[in-house]
Amino acid sequence: MTDASVPQNVAPPPAEVADVELYHAHSWITKYVFSQDAKVIAIQYAGTAITVGILALVLSWVIRLQLAFPGAIPFIDANVYYQSVTMHGMIMVVYMLTAIFLGGFGNYLIPLMVGARDMVFPYVNMLSYWVYLIATLVLVSSYFFPGGPTGAGWTLYPPQSILTGTPGHEYGIILMLVSLILFIVGFTMGGLNYVVTVLQARTRGMTLMRMPLTVWGIFAAAVMALLAFPGLFVACVMLLLDRTLGTSFFMPSLVELGERKDYVGGSPILFQHLFWFFGHPEVYIVALPAFGVVSDLISVHARKNIFGYRMMVWAIIAIGVLSMVVWGHHMYISGMDPWFGFFFAVTTLAIAVPTALKVYNWVLTLWHADIHFTTPMLFALGFLVTFVNGGITGLYLGNVIVDVPLSATLFVVAHFHMVMGIAPVLVIFGAIYHWYPKITGRMMDERLGKIHFWITFLGAYAIFFPMHYLGVLGMPRRFYEMGETAFVPASAATLNIVITVIALAVGFAQSIFFYNLFKSLKHGEPAGGNPWRAASLEWQTPETPPGHGNWGKQLPVVYRWPYAYSVPGAPEDYLPQNAPPVRGERSP
Amino acid sequence: MSVMGLFFIFIATVAIMWLVRQGVLESPWLEEGEVAHYRRAGGAEPPTAGRVGLAVFLAVAGCLFSLLAAAFFMRGDAPDWQMPPIPGVLWVNTFLLAASSVALQVAVFAARRADAERVKTALLVGAVTAALFLIGQIWAWRELLELRFFASSNAANAFFYLLTGVHALHLIGGLVALARTTDKVRGAERVTKALTTSVELCAIYWHFLLFVWLLMFAMLIGWADGFGAICRRLLS
Numbered sequence: 157m158t159d160a161s162v163p164q165n166v167a168p169p170p171a172e173v174a175d176v177e178l179y180h181a182h183s184w185i186t187k188y189v190f191s192q193d194a195k196v197i198a199i200q201y202a203g204t205a206i207t208v209g210i211l212a213l214v215l216s217w218v219i220r221l222q223l224a225f226p227g228a229i230p231f232i233d234a235n236v237y238y239q240s241v242t243m244h245g246m247i248m249v250v251y252m253l254t255a256i257f258l259g260g261f262g263n264y265l266i267p268l269m270v271g272a273r274d275m276v277f278p279y280v281n282m283l284s285y286w287v288y289l290i291a292t293l294v295l296v297s298s299y300f301f302p303g304g305p306t307g308a309g310w311t312l313y314p315p316q317s318i319l320t321g322t323p324g325h326e327y328g329i330i331l332m333l334v335s336l337i338l339f340i341v342g343f344t345m346g347g348l349n350y351v352v353t354v355l356q357a358r359t360r361g362m363t364l365m366r367m368p369l370t371v372w373g374i375f376a377a378a379v380m381a382l383l384a385f386p387g388l389f390v391a392c393v394m395l396l397l398d399r400t401l402g403t404s405f406f407m408p409s410l411v412e413l414g415e416r417k418d419y420v421g422g423s424p425i426l427f428q429h430l431f432w433f434f435g436h437p438e439v440y441i442v443a444l445p446a447f448g449v450v451s452d453l454i455s456v457h458a459r460k461n462i463f464g465y466r467m468m469v470w471a472i473i474a475i476g477v478l479s480m481v482v483w484g485h486h487m488y489i490s491g492m493d494p495w496f497g498f499f500f501a502v503t504t505l506a507i508a509v510p511t512a513l514k515v516y517n518w519v520l521t522l523w524h525a526d527i528h529f530t531t532p533m534l535f536a537l538g539f540l541v542t543f544v545n546g547g548i549t550g551l552y553l554g555n556v557i558v559d560v561p562l563s564a565t566l567f568v569v570a571h572f573h574m575v576m577g578i579a580p581v582l583v584i585f586g587a588i589y590h591w592y593p594k595i596t597g598r599m600m601d602e603r604l605g606k607i608h609f610w611i612t613f614l615g616a617y618a619i620f621f622p623m624h625y626l627g628v629l630g631m632p633r634r635f636y637e638m639g640e641t642a643f644v645p646a647s648a649a650t651l652n653i654v655i656t657v658i659a660l661a662v663g664f665a666q667s668i669f670f671y672n673l674f675k676s677l678k679h680g681e682p683a684g685g686n687p688w689r690a691a692s693l694e695w696q697t698p699e700t701p702p703g704h705g706n707w708g709k710q711l712p713v714v715y716r717w718p719y720a721y722s723v724p725g726a727p728e729d730y731l732p733q734n735a736p737p738v739r740g741e742r743s744p
Numbered sequence: 745m746s747v748m749g750l751f752f753i754f755i756a757t758v759a760i761m762w763l764v765r766q767g768v769l770e771s772p773w774l775e776e777g778e779v780a781h782y783r784r785a786g787g788a789e790p791p792t793a794g795r796v797g798l799a800v801f802l803a804v805a806g807c808l809f810s811l812l813a814a815a816f817f818m819r820g821d822a823p824d825w826q827m828p829p830i831p832g833v834l835w836v837n838t839f840l841l842a843a844s845s846v847a848l849q850v851a852v853f854a855a856r857r858a859d860a861e862r863v864k865t866a867l868l869v870g871a872v873t874a875a876l877f878l879i880g881q882i883w884a885w886r887e888l889l890e891l892r893f894f895a896s897s898n899a900a901n902a903f904f905y906l907l908t909g910v911h912a913l914h915l916i917g918g919l920v921a922l923a924r925t926t927d928k929v930r931g932a933e934r935v936t937k938a939l940t941t942s943v944e945l946c947a948i949y950w951h952f953l954l955f956v957w958l959l960m961f962a963m964l965i966g967w968a969d970g971f972g973a974i975c976r977r978l979l980s
Contacts, residue, residue, distance in 0.1 A: 276793045344804055351800050356793040364766045382800065383755065386808040387748075390815060397906070402896035405819060405903075421824035422899065426815055433748065433811070473763065477756050481749075 178273055178705050190286075192278035193704060194263045197285050199595075201259030204285075205252050208292055212247035213663055215240040224649075224656035226637045234636045235323035238307030241634055243295075245310030246332070249438060250339060251292055253580055257445040258343070258381065259288065261587060262350045262374045264595065268694035269371045271359025271712045271734075273705045275349045284349070287342030295335040301327035308332075309634060311431060314406040314424050318399040320413070333396040340389045343381065350378040359693075361714030365469070366733070368692045368718040369462065372469055373448020376476045377441045383480065384441065387433035395427065425490055432483035439576050440479040444472055446583040447514055450536045452718075453586050454518055456690045457533035458525035459729055461719035464517045471510035471517075478507045488559045497556045504554035508547070515544060526722070526729075530688075531605030535586025538613040539579050546575025549624065564634070567627025570620045578616040585612070585669065592673075593687045597700050598680030604672040608665070615662030622651050691730045692718035746975040747817065751810035755803055798945050802952050805914060809956050812910065816903050816963060817972035827900045828893040830965050837880035838961055844873035845954040848922075848947040855940040863935060863943065867926045870950070874919060881912050907960050915953055922946050 181187035188196060218240040222232045232240075263281070267274055275281045298305040306324035308317030316322055318329055354367070354375045367375075394405040398419070406427040407419035455462045462468060484492065484500035518540055527533065549571040553559045562568060585608070592600050627633075630643050638644060686695040698708040712734040720731035791799075819825070851866035885905065895902040925942045932939055962968045 277797065344801075348797055348800055348804075352793055352797045355796050356791075364763070379759070382804045383752070383807050386804060386811055389808060390811045393910075394815070394906070397895070397902065401902075403902035404824075404896075404899045405815070418896065420898075421822040423819055423822065426818050429818070430811065430815065473760070477760075480752055480756075 180704070190282060192274070192282045194267050194275045194278070194281060195595075195702065197281055198260050198263035200285050201263060201288065202256050202261075204289055204292060205256040205260060208247050208296070209252035209256075211296070212244045212252060213666070215244040215247075217660055217663060219244060220656040220659045222636065224653040235304070235307060237636045238309070238634075239305045239323050239328070242307050242309055242332075243305050247295070248577065249310065249442070250336070251295065253442045253576070254343070254381070254438070255288060256584060257442060257580070258350060258374060258378055259285065259346055261370070261445060261449065262346070262378065264591070265370055265694060266350055266353050266374060267357070268594075268697065268702060268706060269368050269692060269718075270354060270357060270362050271693050271707070271714060272353060272357035273707060273711070276352045276357055277349050280345045281349045284342050284346035287338055287345065291335045291338035291342060294331055294338060298324065298328045298331040298335075301331065303328055306332045311435070312395065313431075314395060314398065314422075314427050315408065315410060315419075318395065318407070329399060330396065333392045333399070336388060336392045337396070340385045340392075343385060347378045347382045347385075350374060351382065359711045359714060362693075362733075365466070366714055366717045368448070369451035369465070369468055369472075370445070370448040372472050373444040373446070373451075376472045377444040380437045380444070380476050380479065381441045384434045384437035387430050388435075391427055391430035391434070394430075398422070425487075428487050428490055429483070432486045435486060436483040437479050439572075440475055442576050442580050444475065446539065446580040447472065449583050449587045450518065450539050451514075451521075452692065453532045453536040453583075453590055454521050455719050455721065456590075456688050457530050457536070458522055458527045459721045460521055460525040461717075461721050462517065463520040463523075464513075465717065465719060467513060468517055471513045474510040475507060478503060478510070482507065485554055485559070488556050489563050494556075501554055501556050505551065508551060508554075511547060515540065515547075530589075531600070531602055531609060532586045532590035532688075534606065534609045534613075535582045535589065538609065539582045539586065542574055542582060542613075542616070543579040546571055546573075546579060550575060561630075562627060564632055565627040566623045566631050566633055569633045570623035570627060573620050573623075578620065582613065582616075585609070588673070590688070591694075592676065593683030593700075594694060594697075595701055596677055596680070597683055598676050599683045599687060600676045600680060601672050604668055608668045608672065611662060611665040611668070615658055615665065618658045619655050619662065622655060626651060689728070689730050691720050691732050693733050696732050696734050747814040748807070748810045751806060755807075792941055794941060794945055798948060802949070805952070806956075808910070809960070812907060813959070813963060814975075816907070817975050819899055819903065820972055821976055822899070824898065825900050826898050827964070827966060828888055828898070828904055829891070831884040831887040833880050833884050833887065834961065834964075837877050837884070838957065840873045840877040840880060841954050841957055844870045844877065845947075845950045847873060848943070848950045851943050852940075852947045855935050855943045858935040860929065860932070860935050863929055863939075864926070867922065867929060867943070867946075870946075871919065871922050871926065874915060874922070874950075878912055878915060878919075881908055884908070904964060907964070911953065911957060911960060914956075918946070918949050918953060921949070 181191065181193070187193075191197060191200075218232055218236065221229050222237050263275070266272070295305075303324050303326040306312070306317065306322065306328035308322050308324075308329060312329075312332070318325060322329070324332075354371060358364075358367070394403075397403045398405050398407050402418055404419045404422040406424055407417070407422040408424065409420045410417055451462050451468060482500055482503045484496060485504045488497055488500075549567070553562060553568065553571055589600055589605055592598070626648055629645070629648060631638065631648060638649075683700065685697065685700045688695070693712060693714065694702075696712060697703075697706055714733045715735065715737055716731060716733055718733050720726075720733075722729050723731055847866050847870035851863050851870060854862035854866055885908070888901070888904070893901045893904075895905050925939075925946055928939060928942060929935075959968075963972075
């Protein structure tokens with residue numbers, strides 16, 4: 157039965173929301189500490205993530221120092237090295253990147269960009285942050301337990317992760333698993349909020365196809381994370397039981413130090429399946445928000461609508477779906493059935509199609525555009541180049557026969573640092589420079605920003621580009637010491653020293669960013685409400701920084717998509733999403 | 745992992761169908777102006793945030809249970825696998841959980857008729873039967889432990905404790921929500937719309953947990969062995 161009064165071809169109904177009863181904080185503590193305001197939670201999430209991120213950065217120096225000067229630094233022994241490798245990886249992937257994109261940008265931008273007053277379940281949102289903080293503290297606390305943190309590698313593969321030969325087998329591994337379980341619980345609470353807010357709290361006129369791509373990216377990533385994290389959850393719970401209760405989920409029968417262990421018949425491969433069922437989508441959980449943010453940065457700073465918006469959305473969905481069925485490509489060398497490997501190679505390479513589509517669309521957006529080389533734009537362009545670079549080595553590694561000799565070499569390290577390390581981090585910096593004026597009401601220093609960009613961008617290439625060559629030479633990853641080999645020439649050691657020196661310098665250079673961040677808080681140029689003349693909704697708030705409830709008395713009404721730039725006949729070169737249409741105005 | 749695959753295909757199908765209905769096939773730059781908003785044909789109301797939130801949560805929980813099932817079938821292939829005997833009390837428990845689910849459904853019907861007394865009784869019956877189910881589960885654990893089927897002695901035992909334990913934890917979480925709902929009903933003069941929604945959400949969650957339990961029970965008593973064999977052949 158269809159309603160005759162509904163005209164054909166109208167846009168589908170927006171999620172209708174009655175204006176919500178907002179929670180009002182009464183004290184300083186409930187306003188800024190145990191806050192239920194998504195914007196405060198966002199800052200808390202981002203602050204915590206960046207803090208542990210700095211710890212992980214310092215740990216990467218430990219790794220690099222050992223690789224460049226093996227044995228020369230007294231406090232770096234094999235245990236410290238492996239612990240640093242493990243903690244660096246785990247913190248960067250889970251506690252830094254995932255938390256800052258979804259917890260940080262997700263919390264700040266989703267309500268503002270879809271025109272909501274706050275997240276749908278503010279209380280759960282607050283809990284999400286505090287559970288995340290506890291998870292982080294549990295993880296870091298493993299440094300203060302006897303034996304230190306676990307050195308099992310971030311993949312935590314059993315059986316070695318819980319055997320006595322691995323550093324941190326007493327407490328470190330237990331704390332790591334407990335911390336991950338807590339993180340997942342906390343994340344699920346947050347993820348539920350991001351998804352339901354996008355589905356339910358969009359303001360009038362904000363159809364799905366009028367959402368900025370940032371929201372699309374974060375939304376898709378949140379959905380994927382909700383479906384993928386249970387894989388890690390199950391793996392962690394079962395590994396924890398293997399370690400504490402002596403069950404044999406993953407542990408095969410084995411003899412350690414001449415002593416027969418009680419484990420029987422467990423399957424380490426099962427762990428790998430569960431871990432990578434989470435682990436691969438995780439790459440896209442980090443990448444999709446970055447894709448979304450970059451689309452917005454490019455469009456705003458090139459004063460042009462994003463090319464192929466609809467395809468961008470489809471590509472995000474396609475990448476999300478495909479990425480759930482490619483986890484096996486991390487297990488090519490685990491002795492799988494060749495047909496199994498074939499299947500995973502095909503799905504893996506198929507992801508290149510929607511991804512390439514996105515890259516073409518970014519490039520075509522820039523084509524004949526009025527490009528402003530602002531700091532956010534530079535970072536977006538830096539992302540584009542780095543992502544293509546890292547993506548192409550991904551095509552090599554996606555093929556089984558190419559992967560087998562290259563796996564566990566520095567080639568893999570270079571690949572994933574390019575594609576999911578440097579690329580998303582460049583986006584995070586770009587996004588901070590871009591939205592800082594909205595968050596604080598002041599601009600960051602452009603000159604310092606540009607210096608920061610060039611050092612970071614060129615430095616990252618100087619660090620990771622040569623690593624590809626080391627990998628092709630056959631230099632393995634995660635080795636404490638190479639020693640004498642027949643296949644690695646002495647010049648490789650020199651290259652390692654060069655990489656380390658640059659890594660230290662680039663690491664220290666990040667202080668320029670932090671100096672800029674804190675200095676601009678007080679002394680930055682006042683930004684006004686919309687310094688970039690952007691069309692999307694978050695720049696149209698009545699106050700800057702947005703007040704409690706975001707929109708003053710009345711929720712905004714959305715009349716068009718968020719990319720109305722350089723519209724012919726329009727009074728300015730952009731049309732805000734909530735500006736009522738003028739008669740006779742033409743769409744771009 | 746094929747169990748997970750099946751579950752994922754289900755989720756993806758639902759999501760993509762929904763996206764298409766929401767207009768991902770539209771061209772946003774061709775339309776301008778305030779979109780005509782209308783109630784869906786047939787006058788159905790848009791779902792509340794709580795309902796959507798629960799649906800998303802059930803997808804996550806379903807994912808968790810599918811992965812556990814996948815792990816169960818994969819690990820079950822090993823030669824050392826030896827299922828423990830199934831305590832008879834589990835049949836009683838199954839009945840109790842089903843009764844609990846029915847009671848909550850009765851509460852939903854009563855709430856829709858605004859029959860506050862009936863809602864209170866039904867919720868109470870639901871809570872008590874669910875609590876009895878949990879006690880029964882602990883009973884089953886004790887019975888197995890007395891027979892010396894420890895988690896560390898065989899992975900099948902460990903899976904028994906793990907699956908029932910995770911399910912019980914979800915039910916305990918549900919009981920907290922149910923207690924809050926019951927509290928609200930007790931304090932309320934009459935059945936409001938918000939209360940009805942609350943009761944409905946509890947009932948949906950209970951049906952989900954019953955469904956999960958039935959599948960889990962089938963796995964534990966070996967009715968799903970054939971399915972496990974097919975799954976293994978598909979993906980290994």
